[in-house]
Amino acid sequence: MYNNHNNARSTNDPVPVIIVGSGLAGLSAAYTALQSGATSVYMFERAAKPGGNSIKASSGINGATTGDDAFFADTIRSAGKRLAETASSEAKVQREHLIKILTERSPQAIGFLSDLGVDLSVVTQLGGHSRARTHRGAGKTPPGVAIVSTLLEKLKTEFGKGKFRLLTGCEVTKLLTTTHSDGAVAVTGVEYKTEAAGVEMLRGPVVFATGGFAGDTHGLLSRYRPDLSGLPSTNEPRPGGHDVLTAVGARLVDMDSVQIHPTGFVDPQNPGARLKFLAAEMLRGEGGILLHEGKRFVNELETRERVSEVIMKLPEAKEEGVLKQWDVRLLLDPGAAKAAEGHISFYVWKGLLKKLKVKDLAETTQKTLREYAEVVSGREGKVDGMGRRAFGHWSLGVKEWDDEAEVCVGRITPIVHFTMGGVAINDHAQVLASELGQEQKPIQGLWAAGEITGAIHGDNRLGGSSLLECVVFGRISGERAALAARDGHG
Ligand SMILES: Cc1cc2nc3c(=O)[nH]c(=O)nc-3n(C[C@H](O)[C@H](O)[C@H](O)COP(=O)(O)OP(=O)(O)OC[C@H]3O[C@@H](n4cnc5c(N)ncnc54)[C@H](O)[C@@H]3O)c2cc1C
Structure with missing residues (x-):
């Protein structure tokens, strides 16, 4: 399924995990994929430098501390009517399940970063939270910089030469697919373009971590929230990657929910x-x-x-x-x-x-x-x-x-500042070709994590929960994609 021909690696190499986007979701996926035994990770980044909007994060990352059992309830409350008034009970269960994963795995997410050496010793209470649970370092380095630079450094040094390849200035423009006999579409790799080499292909399971569309003022933002045109933004001006996913059948959810x-x-x-x-x-x-x-x-x-x-x-x-x-x-x-x-x-x-x-x-x-x-x-x-x-x-x-x-x-x-909507995923971070609440149809070979995904935050994301979703679902997707690469299928 993943034979490679015209691309950045030779035909005989083992199947790599492909990660699109070098923000925290992509980096967490890459690290976990290598930890889980992936033979190599190729990370594609459109910008000249890695880090995306993640590197700008300034308040911190949420993690429930001992005795804090209110994080789930706070997140449900913040998700508001979109969750409370979800038309079908199945869709509601699906949303709540994702929130449960997010909040229950938050201590492990903090542990994961702390074990890598990121200082997260200061804990504060942000708006909408009933407890102090947002972690950042004690020094002057903002949390986004501290987390992204540590992960990048570890990826380059910890797993051995050639295992992690970061290709900056490389934009993924299309997902490669195959259609099974039952009509289901499976993703087999990516098409990408660079200024120097033009269009190339690489095959392997794909984790999509291209972030949100708050900086896509005249593109997706004006398509989904024309009323917000004219407001300044904290995000880098750049196009959202959602159309690449919908082109292979991914379903979008909450696209008009913009923070x-x-x-x-x-x-x-x-x-x-x-x-x-x-x-x-x-x-x-x-x-x-x-x-x-x-x-x-x-x-x-x-x-x-x-x-x-x-x-x-x-x-x-x-x-x-x-x-x-x-x-x-x-x-x-x-x-x-x-x-x-x-x-x-x-x-x-x-x-x-x-x-x-x-x-x-x-x-x-x-x-x-x-x-x-x-x-x-x-x-x-x-x-x-x-x-x-x-x-x-x-x-x-x-x-x-x-x-x-x-x-x-x-x-x-x-x-x-942030776009709550994005592609629907399941608890394995697989991208879904089905609406929330319908029988789930995961697209084989394709995972997503971070701000590109929807349904977790509903009406409003709690401060600190975006970095958290990047780590939690980035790690899930990295592990799953590594298993798929090992087995040669999605
Ligand atoms: C100023 C600021 C402060 C913030 N502070 C906090 C905070 O304190 N706590 C918190 O939880 N959240 C915070 N957030 C939100 C949080 O930083 C982001 O939501 C989160 O980091 C998104 O991470 P990501 O990995 O999904 O995407 P990003 O970090 O945005 O990374 C996506 C990357 O994908 C690349 N890309 C996109 N399309 C393609 C393509 N087709 N091919 C190749 N590459 C592509 C982009 O260039 C980008 O580098 C903040 C956001 C901003 C802007």
Whole structure:
């Protein structure tokens, strides 16, 4: 089934595992495939450098810690109506099953990365979570960089020469198929193109890990969510890979479920830039608050969907031409800023956050901060009118007021951040040619993991759960593809 002719390897080589995309899902699949005995892995990456959007991840990766049995329930809640109101009970079971795999295997995912040497020792609580379970390192290296660079390094050094081949600047344009006597289509390899060599083919079981389409503004995003055109994005501008999969019968699910992140930094030097830096969610988790015209207007720890929705009901800022943007400030007091030190120094260096003394803030803002400090310190039994109950490391005014204290302030606006929809998969990460809830028809020879897949997050992905799905389903797909390569079939 996997005879190779015109391609990057010779006809007599054992069957390789083919991985499309070098983000965390692809890297996790590659590592696990080699761990599971694959003789070689070929990883195709369209960009000049590996890492995809994974390398940008800044808040961390979720892992339920001992005694935390609420992760499943939190994820179900966050998946919202798409899960709760799924028309058929079979489809609902299918969705819940994927969530169970995601959450139950989260401790092993953290263990997998920690064993490779990634520091994930700091644990914080992000919006929509009922517990602290998002892991990142204690140093200044953001989690995406730490995880991706460690995996790449291990792949290059741990398994022996020639076992892992990363081909950058190589775009997979088509899946090769064969049709069985019962009419079922099976994937037998990929067609890819490089600038130097043109179109080539490689045969073997395929793991598709090409990420989402949040950066495909004028392609898939405008096809599935035309209403979002004009919003800036955190993702690299690039086309989504979904059409390559649907061409062999893959079914898509939840394609209109697109996550808007409430806090993308508006660079004062270039407010009209389309690609924006994310103001990491942990900035709010550690104590940051949001202000419009000097006043709080939302519980900052609500889900991203809710916070974005509230911001987008405020009047739009007019000055950015074709972009849709709002004028909201993110403010961190000294306690919150210290807890987020690694991030803060970078944002200040980039000019996205500015340090200001409390006494130099507008009067309305100062008044808001004083009132908020009373809530945080719980004086006279005060509770937050916005419903916030966890205040991170906020310290300003808790013991005493300090006019000279330095706060960090930056402008933020909602941005397109993540696409919940994608191809339907089963619990073995096989791509399905059947709708959710129907009798499952896995496409032989084809697996998918990471943001390219759908049905796990429903209406809203919890922060930290995307890196997690990359590791959990990347590992499942890598193991399965390795077995298929060994057996010579999908
Ligand atoms: C700024 C930012 C911060 C984030 N922070 C977090 C966080 O803290 N925690 C969290 O859980 N999630 C976070 N996310 C989301 C998360 O990073 C991504 O959803 C996740 O990393 C996607 O991983 P992936 O492996 O599926 O895809 P990607 O990492 O995007 O990798 C896909 C790769 O496939 C390549 N590719 C695409 N098509 C082809 C093709 N046809 N041929 C060859 N190559 C192809 C792309 O060039 C890309 O390199 C963040 C996202 C962004 C943008």
